[in-house]
Amino acid sequence: MFDLKGRVRSTYTDAREQLSARKDGMFEKADTKVLGTRRRSVGLMVAGVAALGTMFTMVSSNVMAVNFASSNNSYKIYTDRVIGQYAAGFINAQQKQNGTTPVAQIGFKQADLFGMCVIAQQDIVGLGTVSMVMTGGEPVNGTVTDPTKKISANELYIASNSLKGSGENISRMTLGQSADTLAMDTITSHRGAPGAFGLQAQLMQIGNLDADSYGIDLQGSINLPDLNIRVVPGVATKTSCTS
Amino acid sequence: MTTLPLSQRAADVAALLAALRWFRAFRRTRPFWGGLWLGLGGIWLLTFANMSIGLALGGGWNQSAAYVIGGGMLMFALTAWFAPFYSALVGFTGVLLALAAFVSVNLGGFLIGSLLGIVGGAMVWGWGEKKPRKQKAEAA
């Protein structure tokens, strides 16, 4: 006979004994040895922070590009002007941690941003709401002041339920194209459902853009001259971009 | 007013003390604080990207980077806690992951995740046997 009951019992007893022995060992170790973070940690910490600082400088001086992808539920994006080449958009339900929300999924094959300010909110237990303000390029104050600090993004996707700006120059725009036939020049992956509403444009230059976003996704890379990241308590507004 | 029998209260206090003693022993036998910061850094990256797993799987590296790097940091933190033997290895790798997060996961979760990871990873890496505490006490 296969004594299953006995085997389970013996395994259980073994495990208990082992655990108990381990616990005893832990207590013994805790009492006899002094273990802890040694001073050499500081060396690595300094080296790590220095490396981070170097990368930050490289990004903000336009040497290095970064990736960005988030479907956070509280983003505000501001820019003085965006010149988007090959744009496509369709309606979608953006998945969030707590359900879905309707958004327009707008993609640019290539986008030049004159100043960029991203404000992200995060609720932190014990701290309440904090806002992270990320700025790059020229100051976001409504007018293009320094075109040399242009931010270039490849394959930029924004999920937005509200996008406001001034359409300064738009060409070859199609409204109502079946969303499954959308294309951003050669990119055909940014598509919606067959028969659904789609928007496509070869050029979209929008000035003074304010967007409420539920997600930013950068398939390509972005350069962020004059990168600055600040944490502001509470809810930050557009004025926080320049102050 | 209900008063618990003295024996009952004593038992409670004893249980609490035992738990505290266990926690202290747990804390002292592993890179607890370093692991905590490293793990929180990983969790921060994950929550900040706020990506559904389906989206991450369908989206390629950009969407899944938060899962790979944030999840890696969390895993190394747990390894540091439950297998302190490897603390030097996982601590160092954790720092590297935190640095990688800056370029690939939303600027390291707006720097916060990267900083937590560097501090925590370094602490885990540097964890080990120190001079006995008693000597210190006697010297003082």
Add this chain to the structure above:
Amino acid sequence: MAASGVVYGTRWGRTNALVLIALLVIAGIVVAVKQQVIAANLVFQSSTSQLATSAIDGSDVGFGVVRMTRSTGSGGGTDVKNVLRGGFANGKLDGLCVSQVQSILGVNMTLKITAGDGVLGTYEIQGSNALFDIVSIRGTNGSNGSGINMDGRAQFGLAASDVTTTKTNGVFDINPLEADQGTGWFGIDADKGNLYNIRGTIYDGVIGGPFSLPNLSITVTPGTSGCDASPLPK
């Protein structure tokens, strides 16, 4: 190197357990991804968009019945629908609103694109080479003008393929409405078209030339409140 009596090797019990867990995770991921694909298959509720504008001032205007290829929805197939395609070689608009109601997972949501400076009669939106695939359009009286008006020599009964709008180097382009050749496709040609207080149902709009959309706003809101529910954009 191995100590005598100790046999090293793959411990199959543990390995199998890990392999099993890994396979389960992969299966779970596959299921999750599949659900994602299903979730992305939106229910196609309305195939037409609402259009509204206070005024259109167009030159070299033409209308023609054309066969538009339309998606049939979930299957990804297409069918053909007759629409009245309106073409404007050059045009100015006094406000613009295009909206589309779409049902996603049983929830109605409305995409609304609006532009305009809010002042009647300024014609702040300027563009060229615009086409609209019209199902119905209605122009009404207002303080700025009334209804649908055409100027110049208006011709009714042309073949849609003979309607002219845009020019290249001063010569009219052939078949700018991209209509079918031959008979059966009705067309109207006029030199100028002034349309006031327009509300319509369209399948699509294609605007070729460079144009501006001041105060552009693209919003997506739950519900079915489109251009019809709001006053004419100015």
Add this chain to the structure above:
Amino acid sequence: MTGNRRRQRVLVLFALVALLVASTITTGGRDEPAHAAGACGPNDAYRSTLQLYGGAGTLRPCLSKVNINVGIPQSGQSHFFDIQKIRIIEDNVTLRYADGSTESNLKHITFESFNVRDNMTLTVDGPGYDVRMAPDAAAVIGGEGVNTDLWVTGDSFVTVSSIILFFGLCTTASVNLFSNLSWLLNGSSWTGCGMNLDVRFMAVYRPTGSTTGLFPIKLPNTTISVL
């Protein structure tokens, strides 16, 4: 060297003169009917050549062979439209259509100053579709000082009344009879009771002066729909 320069000057002068002449020729000439060359059959062979009334020009349209019904149903003695003059221009016209086919025995008529008060629906009866233009009430398909040239079938008819005729009662006249009645129709201004025209082609134009500015098509409060 000087000879070279002189030749250059002559050339420039010649080019300037040529430009001036060319610009006067193009702007001074009467507006040609707007159509794209080569859009209608081989070498545009399927275009019809149509003379507008009163020497107002020649049109070379590519025709769709789709019937346009201009319908104003009669309702007792109600007056729904006004026409200054009704003329028959050609009694037996043959139209060529975009596919090369032809239709004979059509009539070319023209309305002078056609104004609609109410009750008109313009229905385009295409294969597999209808386009309906339905003004709520008043509409102008022509208007003051504008001619409305229509190429219609012979069994089309207008129902009109005039104070000097039939005691002002509504009287129907088929287009087939227009040539016999031309002395009458041409003469007075008509108040319309009803109309049912099967139109193959319609051109609305100002006979003299500038072609633009009058807006001969006015459709206030009108719905245009594809059915």
